[in-house]
Amino acid sequence: MASTFWQSTVGKKIVMGVTGLIMIGYLVVHMVANAKIFFGPEEFNAYGHWLRVMGAPVLHHEWGLWGARVILLTSVILHGVSAYQLSRRDIKARPEKYVHSKPRMSYATRTMRWGGVILGLFIVWHVLDLTTGTVHSGGFQEGHPYQNVVDTFSTWYGNVIYIVAMLAMGMHVRHGFWSAAQTLGAGNRTRDRAFKALANGLAIVLTVGFISVPVGVMTGVVS
């Protein structure tokens, strides 16, 4: 069963679709939670604390968080490995280009691969920056996410990296969400407009939602 899935291009694509949806779900939650930054350090830091005690008293300290991290990490890895393997396969299936070639697919479709790579690199940076603090600018303070965020977005490169990555994320979600619907067999002629609208809506809301944080810092709304 698992091997049928993993060996098939269709199966791998389904893996990508499911993991993609998991990540989109996460992004929605993440974005909503990010909005708390506009209500001051206490509220935001309290949220950071809650992530650690999530599920208490049933779950031990940070178990919930680690559970989520494992799911997300697995999703990222499965998504990335599938994408890598499928891309390799696709390139091999079409080694020769047409002499007369013209761009035709939508921008979002064409940028899925590079957009995905950008997002992968961004996630690494983002974790090292705001979770572990390894590459954080200015002193990283465990338990003070509000300050850490403000620090990051007080540097020009922090803003550039983040905003570029969020634009890539928007594009990726736009084609990815609609694609996942097709891959999982949910799309059809009558529902297509709805799926396309939902994909566009999600992409826009997520992009705007995430970008609002650095913009908030830059404009001094958050400081």
Place this chain on the structure above:
Amino acid sequence: MKLTLRVWRQKNADTPGAMATYELDGVSQDMSFLEMLDILNEELIVKGEEPVAFDHDCREGICGACSLVINGDAHGPERTTTCQLHMRSFKDGDTIDIEPWRASAFPVIKDLVVDRSAFDRVIQAGGYITAPTGSAPEAHATPVPKADADYAFEHAECIGCGACVAACPNGAAMLFTSAKVNHLNVLPQGSPERETRVLDMVSQMDAEGFGGCTLTGECATACPKGIPLFSITSMNKEWLRATRKVKR
């Protein structure tokens, strides 16, 4: 009309090919694209050169033999087969690039002719209903709702030309495979083999070296018979359903 043709010439599968340029005069608007190539070939033969090899047969848009990429489009600028494309779609003085289908599952045999036997093997893997001759029940024994019959027909229209593969940036055969899966899987006659059909055909499709689907939609845009992109969605659904039902 006077045209400049840039045509892919390749002696055989083992020899590298290149574009060659030909000037062609006296082309009429009423000619079909292939008739235009006929004229070129007649001129080449008389000059003692080898004519351009290309696949073609019925020339009425149904056999699926013709297979040219014209100015980067599978079957050219109109939504039809190459044989039904007419020169009135071009202008005097145009330069036209003519190339073969490109996909590693469709190796070039000569010039513009490619080997599409991979499609046959995908069908052999399960694109049929097991109904040996003589075993059939009375035709009216199983009514088929009109909507299902129409849906089956819409997918059965596929002519197996391979334009979907040629147009796909990944050289994927999803539209071709899904057309047959959906044609047979929607019919009551096809339902006993519903799961094995989709699993086997998809696995053969992969084994032939076709790429995966990234849902760019190029296949459906190129399809001369208008097989919809959602055909792929439905096949994915069938495949997912089959993996749940069949223990392998």
Place this chain on the structure above:
Amino acid sequence: MTSYSEYTEYTVGEPIKDEQAPSGPVHERWDTRRFQAKLVNPANRRKHSIIVVGTGLAGGAAGATLAEQGYHVIQFCYQDSPRRAHSIAAQGGINAAKNYRNDGDSIHRLFYDTVKGGDFRARESNVHRLAQISVEIIDQCVAQGVPFAREYGGLLDTRSFGGVQVSRTFYARGQTGQQLLLGAYQALSRQIAAGGVEMHARTEMLDLIVIDGRARGIVARDLVTGKISTYFADAVVLASGGYGNVFYLSTNAMNSNATAIWRAHRRGAYFANPCFTQIHPTCIPRSGDHQSKLTLMSESLRNDGRIWVPKAKGDTRPPAEIPEDERDYYLERIYPSFGNLVPRDIASRAAKNVCDEGRGVGPGGQGVYLDFADAIARMGRKAVEEKYGNLFDMYERITAENPYEVPMRIYPAIHYTMGGLWVDYDLQTTVPGLFAIGEANFSDHGANRLGASALMQGLADGYFVLPATINDYLARNPHKDEVDASHPAAVEAVRETEDRLARLLAVDGDRTPDSFHREIGELVWEFCGMARTDEGLRKALDRIPQIREEFWRRIKVPGTGEEFNQSLEKANRIVDYLELAELMCLDALHRAESCGGHFREESQTPDGEAARKDEEFSYAAAWEFTGTGAAPVLHKEQLTFEYVHPTQRSYA
């Protein structure tokens, strides 16, 4: 007489008779024959191999069915895939005497209509069997998943077709042939996967190997590598289609050809009724000299379109500017009761006549109008669109004219060949072990085929008739000896084939294969097309040997034989057309009567209708080959009609 080639001579040999159809009531003959036929033990079947040439409706169905029965099938097609055989282009539908409409149809009525439609030149036993089997075909195709048109209740829809009074035609939009062929192709694919069929695509049969008087194999060329190989089996089945491409312009596929049947004819199979060719009245006219093939428009268009030409000769005004009283609705005028719905041959000939008078329309004056203005006024554009939308679109794509606004232009074109290899009731040719099925044989349509009957015959032969009768041959003719490529007959056949191809490549003349094809085609169309005369046929018979001579002097085939070489393929097919054309004209000349698709101007009624001469010509003409350019031998198979008594057709 002496001024013409000697070839117009022929000798009359022994009559030929079908020995296989049992006597007794016609409706029991097939059952009787099936019971009498010897069977091959299922365990022994895999030891028998059968070669099938062609993968159309007949060949595809036969290959699949024989493999299902356990035989080892070795199958060939020149196309890159068995799915592309030209059966795929059939539009209209397939007849079957199901009587689902309760409109008085029956097996006997289909039998009657087919014999009568064939103008009493077909064998009653065969036609009755075809009508009987028709009902099973529909069952078989539905079980395979052929998506026939259905009604809202989920049951099969039928329509009336080709002027018959019952609705017995099953269809899948305008693509019935495609859907039926894909059904057969899928059944064949299943057997290829199961190992029962060894499929050789892009491989063309170039000769038949006859050993000890029996068909034992073929010589075939791999069209990709150019390699010439021999294949051996216990029986050979030709399902290679008709020979309409001898006319150059026809509705056949570009590569459909007569080589398989012609080579078999040269090896001893009699060729029957070659002059019986069918011309379809509603094709899109040629647009210029570049025309490479003709496209058919479904006959159903005549149900609502009105056919006309200007009354005056050379009237070049656009159709809209020609007032009503200056138009000649000639079919309605000459045949008031049938009007635009007269049979194919009559409609075709009438179109030719008005064009010969100089009243034709469009480029070259080779066309007549098929006008939907009245239908649009009567039914509304929407209703016309619903009924004929895809045909109108197709017409517009090809001609760039909008048939909703400008009348369509149509002209007759060669469409089907009723003649073919002579076969007995078992579909066996005069070479034991060589069978011919589908359009390749002459068996069921007489002098004229009814609409929607070609698909029926192809599938009947392939699915049901041949698989039953070939058992009998194999059971009665066990082959003790294994033959291989070293057999002198095989060596000889290969050598002849190689010599022929080498010769074609060696001439290095100045004319292309197409130029010869076009020349022979135009000649045959002119003199052996819609209307034939003694004088014209003699002219053609005089000219053909000259073209043949010129061909071998001036043909130019570039490249080599050891590669993919489409010019060589073409040239080699033309070699056979150059001989077949001669036999067609000779057959047409000797048959000094009009019947079905064969209209001899000398034989017509006072009002210009075809006049059959039953006393002299109630036979099938089976020709025996004696050598290129040599006088063939005519063997007559006398036809008797016990059930459907010959009457003269009348459509006035």
